[in-house]
Amino acid sequence: MTVRDIVLLGSTGSIGTQAIDIVRRNPDRFRVVGIGAGGGQVELLAGQALELGVEVVGVARASTAQDLQLAFYAEAARRGYAKGGFRIPKILAGPQAMTELAEWPCDVVLNGVVGSLGLAPTLAALASGRTLALANKESLVAGGPLVRAATQRPGQIVPVDSEHSALAQCLRSGAASEVRRLILTASGGAFRGRRREELAAVTVEEALKHPTWDMGPVVTINSATMVNKALEVIEAHELYGVPYDRIEVMVHPQSVIHSLVEFVDGSTMAQCSPPDMRLPIALALGWPDRVPGAASPVDWTLAHNWELRPLDNEAFPAVELAKRAGEAGRCRPAIFNAANEECVAAFTAGRLPFLGIVETVERVLAEAPDYDEPGTVEEVLTAETWARERARELVAAPEGAR
Template identity: 60%
Template structure:
């Protein structure tokens, strides 16, 4: 594999920092030309830019341009650079403007539906999109499909979808019977709905397997993350939601599976380490040697699988209903959930009320018909966020 240029969006987040680690280990394979981040840790962003030799840095906070330039100057001086030639972009659309410049690969590790603009810009630039921002696909599936310029332009980075992409290489799409998404079950696996009513934010943030940002961690606790991943799998692989099954696998070693028409099931297994799917997203279809440790077959081990309790964890059912309802219902699902998670983390909404409130907002949404436009998506999101806050105020 020849050297690939990379734009890394969301570089200071969980996915971004692990991607930086992968790239730093393999300097002969990847060259970072630009980075973006929200702006909460300008010093870390500046250190990344200097260490990786990025030509441009984008920050979402419009007031952060000056402070970021100062941090870049400081980081450059610490690295012994006499001249710091990094361009700074600032503002809500800074990541989109950076993605539009293109590279061999754009890794979108931004959290939330704000990643939709950069996703579309990366695709329209002709770049291969390594997609860790599932929300942009969930809320704008038709828009993302329309923006693609060639088959295989989107490479999934979520561990589940990376596993499916790998397993699909074992047969043709016409031979696929169903996809099986695995879920760790989160910190509350085995609890009934009544046992979840007093869950605190600290408890929800204590994921038993993965280290992730707060929004994704809470989504994993409610299993909303798995609902979003079900929609993402449906859109990425063209498989009806009725043919996608979610099973609970607490060990998080089998990352997902594909069942073929002859009864064979192909699983991808590895210890839980996001560097593996990140590296595959950057290098697809090639593999980066020794990017993550393999399973240790010298030790006794056991893997278990169990059905999902959809009465206690109703988010996956909501995701199926959203897909069936209208093209804008998935955007409403995601937007309402983002507002509910923020309210929960602030201590103003109960844990079970997250999914309950999302369900009510979904039920009230009339949906869009005809070809989906960006305005439709943005309007549906704006309505969902406003309606969620109206429901918060009435509690």
Template identity: 60%
Template structure:
């Protein structure tokens, strides 16, 4: 559904700047005069990247670049002016922090479109007015009247309103719109379609929606050009930055850190009677309810292991998870010479968001830094796989590949909703997910995997999980944006 007013200017808060089109810069040292004609020829041949390294001019020694590589920049844009950005999930945790970053850096970023589910209309309208966006989108069509009313109140009588998109395809439409970067901050596998749309349209994808990569890994890899995806998860943004110190051929293992969540140190028996409120009390991060419960079960960490494998093309047996209660070190890379590069900041998602939106440039003062003159304790512990079996199960489904990760993720989403609704105890979340994965059996795999295959697997997993948990509604009845 589209509600399109007459064309309008962006208003005084968003001065016009040259439209940014995808192009490829000449490599360092090349004739700058070649950046137009020859770049067009390279695009026709499918080349969309500029080398930024690696160190000492070495090659990786690997057959193909990984999905995420700090040494490669997809279609960098020359010239002055802010990057045009679309934010999917603007009223959620990632979206609101991204907007805070944008408002503090108007010379770097300009938001052209916002998408939200439709549950926080007043906030969405306020965001649209402050950012002077061209387009506002809501997943729920029934939210359009309230959105139009809220926009009118924000803009004032007689002021032209932004274009309104609504319905299940709104996110996909907005992701493919004319912009430089799409920040996908939607929660859940419903983020797959806009992820694919952004990649197919040639946009740089700042990816916070890990589920779209996990459930549609082969589909994402088939569309993405090297360097086109910039990870926004704190752990993967950390790995991305640490990898700049070497190459994938130099990597011995990836070390992904976990806070341990609110139940760190408890045994499986001690977790039997924990409540929803207990699970939502994360000790170090402020996040939305779904990801917070996923952090309590450590499903989120399991998903991040699969994500690390897909982003960096590192085998599962070389991806380690360690518990780090302080959440200061977000991930580490151990290199073959025995050295380890760690990325550390106080827990604040504005840092990873700034990497996603600004790379290869860094955004000054994006997030707080450490005061290194003050002593602090940094601890690291092994993961208790008995109390938290989710990480090993995630490794298993990641190795199965195909539709198995989609089944794992869909079953977990349904179980989280059942737990939040009081229909399922905490320990039964992973017990139920494990059963659904086992019943799914051998997944459809290989290059023949399609979007309908993923959707069919998800539909089956959701229905089966609802049968096992006694639910009557689906966890994805509405977009979590």
């Protein structure tokens, strides 16, 4: 079996560290040749680089390059290397570091960068002909048209999100012309089952209590508003070309059925596994082959009771709003995402009520300039900047004026 060379972007984050765990356990299948991160954890980054023996390391924050070099020496001393007994990899530093890494010679680029900073590396990896294991939502949400234009071959993008990985697996069961609907599942977040009137006074602390997943604050609040699932609907459309009116969301509290595909003959295929991101990460690195033992399977010696119910679009209107934004195109998905990030920050700071998050995003979308379909990263960033500024203005306005 040929060993695949991997570049990991966002190696110190959750996706990156789990990917490294998979590589550790499968040295006959994967070799990491480059890693990159923002620069906030240089000690961890240096440790990863020395353990993996990478050729190149990137930090997005140029000011941390010297700190990273010092961290290499400290980590080498901790590991007992003699002076000169180890090789320092090439260091890339600055805003273009992740993009340069995405162009580094390799078989697969795993993009686990957070935020719109992940779009340029995505485009660079695709233009370089690499297989892209994609965990960066913003690449498809904000830059969908750019990503479509840069993709050189079918299957060049392999999704890492559990829902989209599940769809990719289910779609193996039939031709594209045989697909009737995609069904994304959602845990329901902290407030599943609540009616809209019960959400008016919820607190930040309540919104951060996710019943299933341990995630960062922004993603956890996005789960509570269902914005996270709304963004995944846009991603599913961009990945698989299925119209928005044929993409549904079902609430599934157990988080074992990760998504489903309904075919024209009435068959529905589901991908099921205990919630563990190592499975979709391993599949993306090894695609189309599976990696044995990537994660634990469902225990079929036990009884299971898995619930699926329709999403309450009145209480959680974000999904329908995202569909309208996606259908409108012309940077509306990028505006949706950027405005939401500003509103989540305002909610966590106590400047916006919970229901005001999606309400403000809807207002920003309604006021958006008539942008063209984006042709460059700069055009996407321009729309995002406008959305952030307008969202901040609306949040700062008196409550009756929002």
